[in-house]
Every structure is written in structure tokens, then in C-alpha cells.
Amino acid sequence: MSEAIRLLAQDKGLSEDALLHVLVDALASAYKRREGAADEVVVEVDPQTMDFRFIAFDLDEDGNWINERDDTPRREELGRIAAQTFRQVMSQRIREVERDRKFEEYANREGDIVTGIIQRTDSRYTLLDLGRVEALLPQAEQVPYERPAAGDRAKAYIVEVRKTIKGPQIVVSRTHPGLIKRLFELEVPEIADGIVEIKACAREPGHRTKIAVSSNDHNVDPVGACVGARGGRVRMVVNEMRGEKIDIIQYSDDLPEFVEKALQPAKVSQVNISDDRTQADVIVPDHMLSLAIGREGQNARLAARLTGVRVDIRSETQVAEGVPPHGHSLDPDVEYAEGQWVGNTETGEMEWHSTDGTVLSESDWLAQQAAANRAEAEAPAQPPPELVVEPPAEPVDEPPAEPEPPAEPEPPAEPEPPVEPEPPVEPMVDVPGEPAAEPTGEPAEQSEPPAGAQAPRSDG
Structure with a gap:
């Protein structure tokens, strides 16, 4: 029997003492299902021989102990119901002990990293198999553009361990800055x-x-x-x-020097720190301005978070022109410092204090960034509409070109024939060619012949 207990404890990953306590609880529950059982019972088990003894306590109507006796039943006296109860209670207690052991194993590992195999992925979370337990990787804690596939191996940072009825729920992250720290430690x-x-x-x-x-x-x-x-x-x-x-x-403990290094790879000309040491006015060469700000303000944003101060960047030309410091880059559509990172003295974590008064924890801020990155990933679908909008702009330009017909002053140019003094010359052309035109019966229509006469002359 003791060998069976040892093997079972080894299989379940439990200690033999914990398994003996489970055995005692199961025997006590089975005894109470026996007909004529005492009100209270204590089960004693010898760990060497695995012999057990039932000590029964009889109580009066007021619940006072009145008698103690040995009520150890023979095996055949327990009956089928008691045996079934023993199996059920034994299995239930073992599961409870396993859950508690797993929780205690991971409860003290918050802030550590684990390696797991991706089991499945859906729109809400990714499930990682850590061996004896499974870890939950929520969508908000996944790195944008990563496409985890079943069977892949991945490292994750333990954010929280929750105790539930079904066992410990381990929440992990791949976006937490602590993951980078732990990887460097390895x-x-x-x-x-x-x-x-x-x-x-x-x-x-x-x-x-x-x-x-x-x-x-x-x-x-x-x-x-x-x-x-x-x-x-x-x-x-x-x-x-x-x-x-x-x-x-x-x-560097020197804040100006630390800010200067945080903006690398950009070269910095000068760093001025405010009296309250919450803001840094950085001056860079003109050709370094875009590099210091970074793509979409990324370099300046990371420098502000790294140093814990608000970073305002100006070029030497802007300083010479008297442009005041501001909390965003030259492009007003690209803002990188709409607030500042402030350390929480109670939790020791950084919090984002926005200029509008909003305070976000680091995890909430990262969740917002993840949502923004997902929106950015869907952005490529927008350029086609812009291309479609441009062609209609061309026909819009064409209608203004159509008013040109009314601007044609060419019909008024037809009066030019009367201005032309060429009708008197026409007789010289008509005399040899058309004697029939000489009858003077058409004097009133002379205004038409000149117009008609112009056409042949232009053809000639």
C-alpha cells in the first residue's frame, strides 16, 4: 500500500504527506456513509504499514462529547456506497491539491518569463501550453503584426496569476517591457x-x-x-x-546627458532642463531634426518614456527664428509628447499623464498602442479611395474649359468681312469669271456675296 501511495504521489507531482491527508479525508467521508456511523470520526493512518484506525466520538443532543470508541470497520463492512464515496472524494481531493500546488508554483513567478507551445489562437486570446498548466495570452498583450501559429514555441512574460475553480489562470504578455529585461538577463x-x-x-x-x-x-x-x-x-x-x-x-545620472543619449542616433547640440526637472528643451542641428523626432515621433516618444521627462525638440534655425518649444514635431499631424511619464511612488511603475488630465497605467497605454497599431495595419485599404477621388477632380476641371465656346468671339469676327475693303477688288476677279453677276438686280444682297466671296478667296 505504501508503494502505491509513493507511485501515485510521484505521478501526480504531490508529496506523500499531502497524499496521506487526502487519503484520511476520503476514508472519513466513506465512514460517514456507513450505516450506524458515529457523529464524528478521526482516522489514524500508519505511514509505514498503511494500517488505519477509526476513532468514533458520540455526541449528545447539545453537541457535547460523551463517548470515544474504536469503530474501525472491516473491509467488507464498508459496502459499495462507501467504496464509491471513497473513490470520488479521493479523486476530488487530489484535483484540489494539484490546483493548489500549481497555483503556488506560479503565484510567486509574476514578473518572470515562461516558454510555451502555442495550442490555438482566436480573436480573443492565444493559448500557450506550459506543460502541466496552460497560459492565456490576450489579444491586447500580443505584438502587432505577429501571426502565431499552432505548434510554434514562444516566450512570454507572466503578468498575473489568478486562482479559479478550474485551477490557476496564468495571464502572460509579449508586449510588456519586462519581457525585454528578462530576455537580456538570460x-x-x-x-x-x-x-x-x-x-x-x-x-x-x-x-x-x-x-x-x-x-x-x-x-x-x-x-x-x-x-x-x-x-x-x-x-x-x-x-x-x-x-x-x-x-x-x-x-547617466546627469539628466541632460541622459536625454542626449536617449535621442541617439541623432546628434544633439544642447539640452536645457526645466527648473522642476520635468521638461527638456532639446536643440539639434537642422539636418538632425527629423532623425531626432523619428518616424511618426517614435524616437522622441521613446526618449521621453526612457528619461521620464517631456522632450521638446527644435532645430537651430527654429531657435534663431524664435520658435517657442512645443510638445510636438514640426508636422502638427504627428504628435509624440502629449503628456509625460511619471513614476508612481506607491507601485513603482510608470504612469502616462496626458495634457488633458488623463492618467494611464503602462499596461493601459500599451493596450492603446496595440489598438492603434492594429488600426494602422488596416489603413492600407484607404489609399484606393483616394485614387478614385482624383479622377473625378479632372472632369471638374473640364467643365470650366467648356465655357470657352461662349468666349469664342469668332462669330463677331464675321463682321470683319465688311471691314475688309476687298469687295471693290472682287469685280476684278468676277469680271473675267462671272458676267452673270453683273446684273444690278442684286444690289441689296451685296452684303451676302461678300461673305460668300470670302469663302472662295480663303479657299484659294
Whole structure:
């Protein structure tokens, strides 16, 4: 019997003590289904011999204990119902213990990464098989443009572990900045050993990530340690993130210097920090303005999140012209700093404080970015309507060209024949050609012959 308990505990991944407690509960439940059972019973089991004994307690009407006796039944006395109850309770208790064990195993792993195999994907979530448990990857926590397929292996960041009736529900993410940090810990031994530290991380999932690193050993270059020989270490992280670009900069306690490095690869001429240290006015060479702002303001956005201050960028020409600092790029349609990232002193997490007073947690902000990226992915369907709109614009130009007929002054130009003094010359042409025209019976119609005479003369 003890060997059976050991094998069962090994199969279920439970300890033998936990399984013995399950056995005691199942025996007590089976005893109570026996006819003539006592009001209360305590089951004692010898773990070596697996012999068990039932100690029954009789109670009076007030619930007071009045008698204690050994009421261990023989096996044949338990009956079919008691045996069935034992099996049901045993199975139920084992499932409960398994659920509790799995929850305890992952409850302390929030903030860690796991590797799973994609089971299935739908419009709401992707299911990852972690072995004994399954993890839930919601659509909002998936990187835009990633197309997970069943059977693929993927790493994810544990965001939350919930305890449910069916077992632990593990919620994971591939958009959380912590995933980048954990991946670097796996690839860079100096980070795992505490020599190199990731001070800050700003990320736009699927596009670009900036991390700031520092070294606790002056002999170790933090940026070089993260990049690795020929970029081998950072390449492993980039491959895991499906090609997401990663910028690694050296952290600095000097805020102007930190802002300058955060805007790399752009070169900065000057950085002015406000008195409250919440805003940075950055001046860059004219040819560096677009690079400092980045595509759709991405570089400036990430720099603001990485440093925790609002970043306003101006070119040297704009400064000379007296253009005031502003919270957006030259293109008013491309805004990259409509607020600022502020650290929450209670939770230790960054929060986005918008200029309109809205406060978003980092996860909510990332969810908004994911929604915006999905909308951007559907945007290519819009250009065709624009192309269709242009052709109608051409016919609109043609109708104005049609009014040209009324502008034709050529019919009034017909009066020019009377202006022409050529009718007197016509007799010289008509005398040899048409003697019949000499009768003077047509003097009143002389206005018509000149018009008619012009046609042949123009033909000639």
C-alpha cells in the first residue's frame, strides 16, 4: 500500500504527506456513509504499514462529547456506497491539491518569463501550453503584426496569476517591457550576476525598444556586454522578438546627458532642463531634426518614456527664428509628447499623464498602442479611395474649359468681312469669271456675296 501511495504521489507531482491527508479525508467521508456511523470520526493512518484506525466520538443532543470508541470497520463492512464515496472524494481531493500546488508554483513567478507551445489562437486570446498548466495570452498583450501559429514555441512574460475553480489562470504578455529585461538577463551573464543593471526600458511593441544600462564595475562596459561579440547577444533577443529593433544606451545620472543619449542616433547640440526637472528643451542641428523626432515621433516618444521627462525638440534655425518649444514635431499631424511619464511612488511603475488630465497605467497605454497599431495595419485599404477621388477632380476641371465656346468671339469676327475693303477688288476677279453677276438686280444682297466671296478667296 505504501508503494502505491509513493507511485501515485510521484505521478501526480504531490508529496506523500499531502497524499496521506487526502487519503484520511476520503476514508472519513466513506465512514460517514456507513450505516450506524458515529457523529464524528478521526482516522489514524500508519505511514509505514498503511494500517488505519477509526476513532468514533458520540455526541449528545447539545453537541457535547460523551463517548470515544474504536469503530474501525472491516473491509467488507464498508459496502459499495462507501467504496464509491471513497473513490470520488479521493479523486476530488487530489484535483484540489494539484490546483493548489500549481497555483503556488506560479503565484510567486509574476514578473518572470515562461516558454510555451502555442495550442490555438482566436480573436480573443492565444493559448500557450506550459506543460502541466496552460497560459492565456490576450489579444491586447500580443505584438502587432505577429501571426502565431499552432505548434510554434514562444516566450512570454507572466503578468498575473489568478486562482479559479478550474485551477490557476496564468495571464502572460509579449508586449510588456519586462519581457525585454528578462530576455537580456538570460543572454547576458553580467546582468544575471548583477554587474550590469538595466536602469530603464521604453518600448513600442513590434517596432522599437530603448534600454538604458549601467555597470557596477568600471572595468565592464555595460553597452558592450549587452551587445556581445559581433552583436551576438542582442541578436538573440531581436530574433526572439521577431525583428524588433533594440537601442542600447548608457545610463547617466546627469539628466541632460541622459536625454542626449536617449535621442541617439541623432546628434544633439544642447539640452536645457526645466527648473522642476520635468521638461527638456532639446536643440539639434537642422539636418538632425527629423532623425531626432523619428518616424511618426517614435524616437522622441521613446526618449521621453526612457528619461521620464517631456522632450521638446527644435532645430537651430527654429531657435534663431524664435520658435517657442512645443510638445510636438514640426508636422502638427504627428504628435509624440502629449503628456509625460511619471513614476508612481506607491507601485513603482510608470504612469502616462496626458495634457488633458488623463492618467494611464503602462499596461493601459500599451493596450492603446496595440489598438492603434492594429488600426494602422488596416489603413492600407484607404489609399484606393483616394485614387478614385482624383479622377473625378479632372472632369471638374473640364467643365470650366467648356465655357470657352461662349468666349469664342469668332462669330463677331464675321463682321470683319465688311471691314475688309476687298469687295471693290472682287469685280476684278468676277469680271473675267462671272458676267452673270453683273446684273444690278442684286444690289441689296451685296452684303451676302461678300461673305460668300470670302469663302472662295480663303479657299484659294
